[in-house]
Amino acid sequence: MGWVDISCNLDRSFICERYQDVPEYEWSRLDGTLYYISQSSMTSYTFARRFCQAQGGDLAQPKTEEINMHLMTLAGDNSYWFGLDDINQQATFQWIDGTSLDNNVFPAWSNGDATLFESERCVHQQVNNGWRKLLCTSYLRFACEKAPSPRPILPIRIIAATSSPYGGGLLDASFICLLGSENEEILTFSTRRLVRLTEAITFDSYTAPGYSNVVPSVVLRHTLPATMEGLGFFECSSVTASRMTSVPLAILLSTRELQPIDGRFTKTVHVGDDIKLSVMSTTGMVGEDGIRWRKFTDVDWADSLIGMSSGSLSHTIQSASVSDDGVYMTYADGAVEQLPSSFIRLIVKECPYGRWNPPLCDRLCDSCYNGGVCHELSGTCICPPGFAGKNCLQACGMHRFGWDCELECGPSQPLDQCTGNQICLPDPYGCTCLAGYTGIYCNETCLVGMFGADCLQECHCTDGADCDDITGECPGDCSQGWSGAACQVPSVCPIGYFGADCNQECNCRDATACEKESGFCAEVEGICDIGYLSDSVDFPSSCIKFSGCYSSCSKTCHCSGGAEDCNFLTGDCLSSICHPRWIGDHCQTDRFETSSRKTNPGVAIFSCSFTASSGQALSPADIKAALGDFSAASWISQSSSIYIDRTLSNSFTHVNMGPEKAIYCFVGDPEIPSEFMFIRLPPRQFFALPSFNGVPELLEFGYYHAAIGWRQWDSSSDTGEGPIVGYKLYVRSGSNVVLAKEVQPPSMVNNTDRSVSKRSAENASEMVMYNVSGLEAGSTYSVQIAAIRDGINGEGEQGLALTFTTESVIHFH
DSSP, rough: OOOOOOOSSSSOOOOOOOOOOOOGGEEETTTTTHHHHHHHOOOOOOOOHHHHHHHHEOOOOOOOOOHHHHHHHOOOOOOOOEEEESSSSSTOOTTSOHHHHHOSSOBGGGOOOOOOOOOOEEEETTTTTEEEEEEETBBBBBEEEEOOOOOOOOOOOOEEESSSSOOBBBBBBBEEEEEEESSSSSEEEEEEEOOOSSSSSOOTTTOOSSEEEESTTTTEEEESSGGGGGEEEEEEEEEOSSSSEEEEEEEEETTTTTEEETTTTTEETTTTTOOEEEEEESSOOOOOEEEEEEEEESSOGGGBBBBGTTTSSSSEEESSOOGGOOOEEEETTTTTTTTOEEEEEEEEEESSEEEESSSTTTEEOOOOOOEEEEEEEEEEOOOOOTTSSTTEEOOOOOOOSTSSSSSSSTSSSSOOOSSOEEEEEETTTEEOOOBTEEESSSSSSOOOEEEEEEEEEEBBBBGGGOOOOTTTEEEEEEETTTEEESOOEEEEETTTTEEETSSSEEOOOGGOOOOOOTTTGGEEEEEEETEEEOOSSSSSTTTEEOOOTTTTTTTEBBBBTTGGGGGGTTTOBTTTOTTTTSSSSSOOOSSSEEEEEBSSTTEEEEEEEEOOOOOOOOOOSSSSEESSHHHHHHHHGGEEEETTTTTEEEEEEEESSSSOOEEEEEESSSSSSGGGGEEEOOOOOOOOOBBOOOEEEEEEOOEEEEEEEEOOOOOOSEEEEEOOEEEEEEEETEEEEEEEEEEOOOGGTOOOOTOOOOOOOOOOOOOOOEESSSTTTOOOEEEOOOOOOOOEEEEEEEOOOOOEOOOOOOOOO
16 A cells, blocks of 8 residues: 555654764864764765754865865765855855855865866865865765764762771771762672783783672772782772763872872872972881882883982972873882882863863863862862762761762771771862861861861851861851851852852853852953853843854854754754844844933933844833843833834833842743843943032021022032032031022023933032021031932032031020
8 A cells, every 4th residue: 555645634643754863982073173974874965964964063164184184084985075065156165154165275176176067066075086066966975074062971970988098918908989879770880900010911910909799789898908919009980871980099008118298199180280299208218319200001111210200209290281190109219019109190180270071171160169179071070078069068967978978987887987088089089088087097187277078178267266177167157258058158259150159150251250149241241152142031141051152163053942953063043943032144133122321320211122023013012121130020111112114112211229230121921931032231321420529608697597609510620420400408407407409500590400401500610509598596507519410310429518507596684
């Protein structure tokens, strides 16, 4: 039975099709861009482009000889489509991102001739013969390119710990591996040696000596032999279907002659940092002249000796690089295989502080507190033992630790005691003591003013009070400039963060700071970094939404489906639907426009315009304005409205006597995100209110009146901005105002409406006078003058005071 033509309204089963995703490991990276050559799929130019777009990219654009050679190498002996054609205009070649081939210094035409096969419109790479045009419907392999996806690769929640870091060779030497809760099935949970101890490689060079037992399934205890083999760097490893994480830890012999000077087996630095690795003699019998240093990656014995540091208890690395990452052994000359050695493992973070996603390092880490360290493959915080949570702000409390504070130390626990342990976490964290302990052997409590893992965190308690060694909590208030449960949140967030706990990302243009409460990028007038938008109802002034970018990340995407909906080369939306605020080519035309007048402080006079989409009808009620948030109580009444050529423009006037707040114009219902759009007005400009610095004069007074005169406001001797439209006279008896009167000099008498007046007093020497009546005899009064500038709320500060006493009435008897 074949196809049947029936009603479209009938219910039937259906079949879908979509392009198969190409896993990222099948792509090849070059200078921060991923490239892919189809291995078996052959199709037309148009369908090849659709396939690449379905992968989040587009056809490759070999604009440089390096890229061109890279693609040819990947393709081998195969021809392929790439993103160049003259479909729009014959002989005018354009890359698929819209740029002209003429802008390129590198064309690779076959025989140098772009006119070959002039009737064809699409360009392909011919095997060993350069670029040639071909019918766009021809079937070829194809080359795609896309930006590498910064998908976070979270570490498996594994911990390595030992209560015998210096007990190698003793009967009780062991270490444990602890698993936290995971969403993925754990496929393997095991131990091994990190580096071998002998130059010769044998079948068991990387096998951890001794034996392991798992009780329960999340705890693996490895007991080491009571021999010299119980020395070295070991690791706990776990594997799921998509991830593998290992956590190294070290154990030195009890008979060691050397050990790290601070007792820690790991040091973590960033690329470019200077670092000094130092050891100490445990016996006093090892002279510095006999000290030797080796650096092992996979224990390359032949080239591992570091001659520059021989004869010293320290090895200094200046401007560390990734190649410096590894295990450093320190030993007495001639004793390298007698094993009285010391080990320090150096962890070099590829990204600078606060960044992740190497090698681009273009993502901002979560804000990590209490000694937490940013994980370079996910941007998440690896919290020190004793703290947990997204930002390591959750203190586990006495004798507790773990990814979720789920573990405890003490009798009948995996760690049978709390002192003397070294706790290790996935790179780049390394190893430290439990929270509340420090010292070479992790058996000392914190000094006054310090807390946390290794007692490295500083207390911030009022009056210098000590805080809890383990949690950092203060007995009273936090010292000035700090907040939070353990007083670790600064009043000024580090650049790049905002929020009550400084744990939201600013994403401002040029990596500038933002306001702590709102996230507003004040230094750049609210402009977000490329790829980010102000599109959060909860934080409407911030740039916390990532919407994607295109054209070498020089422009922001505005697609309805966010970053995943945007072609990273062209900016086209895969769904063909723009975010509701944007229209036009590549969704780059903002439907909002705003303008505002410079006003006196506390006054906002502004307009908001919105362009209707094709077929959309707008009414004045569709554009609203709000102060601070979008709730109905915050709406601002409109004063006028005008509709011209699909663009509706509403005007608003608002007087706010309280703190200055952001103003938003919006269309739609914030409860329906797919239809809601808004814009924040840029920071408003205000006139400086005039300040009158003159002292009023007492021209004449009697029992019940006083004639007061004063010079006019003068920009050369007074401050603020004009034009001045009048003055306010204040008369006080003590703290009580008995008269507050607006007064105009003769030259301004006709300008009674100061809300629209633009006239200024040109004759600043003209004296302004006012006769104050109704005073009490023999009473003391003070007089102050405030200048009033044009516009609503135009009254400035009151000037210096004149004090006088009216004449007293003398009673005759």
